[in-house]
Amino acid sequence: APVSTKIAAVPHTTAVLANGSSTKQKTIEEMAGNWADFKFAPIRESQVSRAMTRRYFADLDKYAESDIVIVGAGSCGLSTAYCLAKARPDLKIAIIEASVSPGGGAWLGGQLFSAMVMRKPADAFLREIGVPYEDADDDFVVVKHAALFTSTILSKVIQFPNVKLFNATVVEDLITRADGKGGIRLAGVVTNWTLVSMHHDDQSCMDPNTINAPVVISTTGHDGPFGAFSAKRLVSMGGLPALGGMRGLDMNTAEDAIVKGTREVVPGLIIGGMELSEVDGANRMGPTFGAMVLSGVKAAEEALMIFEL
Ligand code: AHZ
Numbered sequence: 642a643p644v645s646t647k648i649a650a651v652p653h654t655t656a657v658l659a660n661g662s663s664t665k666q667k668t669i670e671e672m673a674g675n676w677a678d679f680k681f682a683p684i685r686e687s688q689v690s691r692a693m694t695r696r697y698f699a700d701l702d703k704y705a706e707s708d709i710v711i712v713g714a715g716s717c718g719l720s721t722a723y724c725l726a727k728a729r730p731d732l733k734i735a736i737i738e739a740s741v742s743p744g745g746g747a748w749l750g751g752q753l754f755s756a757m758v759m760r761k762p763a764d765a766f767l768r769e770i771g772v773p774y775e776d777a778d779d780d781f782v783v784v785k786h787a788a789l790f791t792s793t794i795l796s797k798v799i800q801f802p803n804v805k806l807f808n809a810t811v812v813e814d815l816i817t818r819a820d821g822k823g824g825i826r827l828a829g830v831v832t833n834w835t836l837v838s839m840h841h842d843d844q845s846c847m848d849p850n851t852i853n854a855p856v857v858i859s860t861t862g863h864d865g866p867f868g869a870f871s872a873k874r875l876v877s878m879g880g881l882p883a884l885g886g887m888r889g890l891d892m893n894t895a896e897d898a899i900v901k902g903t904r905e906v907v908p909g910l911i912i913g914g915m916e917l918s919e920v921d922g923a924n925r926m927g928p929t930f931g932a933m934v935l936s937g938v939k940a941a942e943e944a945l946m947i948f949e950l
Pocket residue numbers: 712713714715716717718737738739740743744745746747810811812813860861862863867868869870913914915916925926927928933
């Protein structure tokens with residue numbers, strides 16, 4: 642069959658320019674097949690630099706005092722951010738993700754397979770964010786590709802006006818205050834660019850940055866090169882006596898324990914997702930993601946309760 646080169650028509654829209662004038666925007670269809678006359682709008686290189694840096698530094702300034710910091714943008718952290726940003730558009734939410742690519746372990750279902758399994762009733766979360774799924778069984782649903790879940794939730798979270806994702810940025814330490822009862826409470830996080838933090842051993846003068854926030858939600862995953870960051874740091878600073886240590890795989894036990902256990906572990910620090918398995922000595926669940934999204938729902942609920950006090 643002949644291959645169609647025609648690009649689907651999208652209706653014209655009108656843009657209001659920075660100078661207040663309005664202009665009819667081109668459609669893709671008008672460009673296609675007309676490349677001889679094609680030309681981009683003009684630019685000076687400094688405009689590109691300023692477009693990026695001005696916004697980044699304005700965001701650093703704005704979010705230096707945040708209401709909530711979420712550490713780790715895996716399936717749990719992103720689900721937490723979605724629920725909080727939707728429920729409280731008045732709260733400033735900073736997400737700090739060590740990797741350049743947010744999403745954590747949720748770009749594939751398990752091993753290197755594409756499909757993502759969620760046990761019921763976590764299918765409610767998929768309906769909430771508009772991810773289609775196959776109702777494969779009475780007890781679980783399947784998303785055709787884990788990347789469909791992750792890209793959808795990511796795009797929704799980033800579009801909330803009260804959320805800023807700082808990726809390629811690592812939480813290197815926690816800001817704490819004495820709680821007046823012999824313990825500590827969280828007061829924010831210490832951050833650095835991840836590539837910088839990887840060179841603390843061979844470079845000097847690479848002091849970090851800070852974000853103050855009354856509530857920190859840590860969802861850094863189970864122990865590993867980066868994982869369980871806040872839980873491990875709590876132990877080393879005496880905020881927790883010891884880690885329970887993640888136990889072996891048991892899907893039935895693990896998923897309920899993580900959702901139900903998601904809570905404020907020390908004042909101002911909520912721990913959710915697989916990081917909690919290291920605190921509580923809970924089992925791992927392996928390649929099934931329902932507990933991660935519902936732990937995100939519970940983490941958001943715990944944070945909202947703090948703000949309502
Ligand atoms: O890069 C990490 C990942 O994207 C990020 N992260 C970790 N430490 C950080 C730090 N500062 C900033 N100090 C940090 N970011 O946290 C994210 C964690 O995502 P994840 O997908 O690993 O955790 P999750 O709890 O959302 O989901 C875990 C899903 C499961 S279950 C399981 C098993 O049972 O074996 N394995 C996985 C991956």
